[in-house]
């Protein structure tokens with residue numbers, strides 16, 4: 001006989017409201033039914049009501065954690081529709097902000113994971129390092145979460161020498177702190193007890209269920225859309241971080257190593273930063289269709305645009321990474337023990353407000 | 358007892374329809390850089406232990422019931438702090454087809470913290486302001502207005518002229534229990 005236990009929408013381990021109805025046999029989870037809609041805002045519909053320049057700031061608010069990358073993908077799409085060339089310096093600045101966002105998102109996820117298995121101290125430490133990245137973003141753009149520095153045709157702000165020095169100093173500190181924190185995450189006995197061998201997703205299952213981002217890379221799939229070289233990633237040569245075990249530990253490892261990779265990327269981007277205009281002026285309205293893919297901290301996002309020559313888009317569709325990861329997440333939760341559900345879910349790093357928009 | 362509660366308010370965080378921007382800033386308040394605990398603010402997971410409810414995000418047809426339910430579970434006296442412009446007016450999502458509007462449509466809000474998202478300092482200020490209101494509620498032993506049952510209806514289609522729009526009923530109909 002099985003029991004159905006609702007998990008959420010208000011649950012201490014979940015920062016966001018999503019409900020999972022867990023069908024239990026004693027403590028073992030037999031099946032999971034997700035119940036969504038608590039964060040649905042009808043954002044795609046609102047985007048059709050506002051004009052395409054206002055949409056840049058609306059799209060940023062799909063998700064506060066990867067806000068810059070959302071506005072970047074949106075701008076890339078409109079630029080493709082209207083064939084606007086982006087100046088090289090703007091491309092590099094976009095990479096710098098995007099990678100800052102990736103670091104902050106990964107540190108946030110690692111912290112929440114630590115909180116999910118009850119390691120409060122580690123959570124606080126990760127978030128303390130994360131504040132340095134927030135400071136770096138605030139120093140360069142003026143906003144901590146909503147940077148609003150990406151605009152169609154380029155970027156709105158430049159990074160000058162003083163700001164560059166500040167960002168690099170902060171990165172140095174973050175590197176030092178996170179290296180020692182990662183050691184705890186990777187080697188601590190009690191942490192390993194909670195993550196190794198829990199929530200295993202095989203490579204085949206990850207491929208078949210269309211997992212993306214660290215979830216896919218933790219299962220051994222070499223999939224990082226940055227390799228395709230959008231923005232300035234072409235000149236920066238990305239080596240994707242891949243682990244093969246497919247459990248919570250492997251996914252966490254991917255994030256730990258990607259933080260270091262992003263720090264390295266920002267340094268290289270600063271070293272190669274070319275001099276040019278910041279933005280290309282443009283005229284007219286978008287028309288036609290475009291599809292844009294972009295690698296976000298949680299995986300690959302897909303944007304579809306259709307413009308009809310007016311100042312309002314006819315259709316904007318966003319397929320966010322967490323949406324792609326939900327089938328994989330349900331597979332992982334099956335047959336695990338009830339106390340592990342929180343850890344498994346947080347190890348996928350779901351972002352519900354992206355998923356439901 | 359009175360003093361103790363006002364000096365150590367326990368906070369429950371309810372994410373309604375937020376974009377996460379406010380949530381991560383609220384969580385940042387609890388971490389060492391801003392450290393809400395130095396004011397005795399403790400973040401807890403269950404509404405039954407909480408004195409202050411922090412709401413982020415606007416309210417939609419689906420989560421209005423959840424918000425109301427969580428509010429009713431909190432012991433009285435209680436204070437609601439709305440973080441960001443979303444729970445104040447609906448914010449950037451106010452045009453959404455299923456968005457009812459701000460949190461005030463569903464629960465009585467005591468403190469509004471403006472910003473999109475507000476800075477963590479502003480959030481802390483809002484919580485402390487809420488704690489003061491909480492102390493007042495206790496000392497004057499003001500009981501909270503009897504809780505009313507709400508019925509959620511879809512927002513009326515926008516009226517053509519502004520005068521009619523002003524006269525149109527609010528999107529949330531309230532009925533006495």
Ligand code: SF4
Nearest residue numbers: 376378379441443473
């Ligand atoms: S106020 Fe702004 S940052 Fe906060 S939830 Fe609303 S849109 Fe997001």
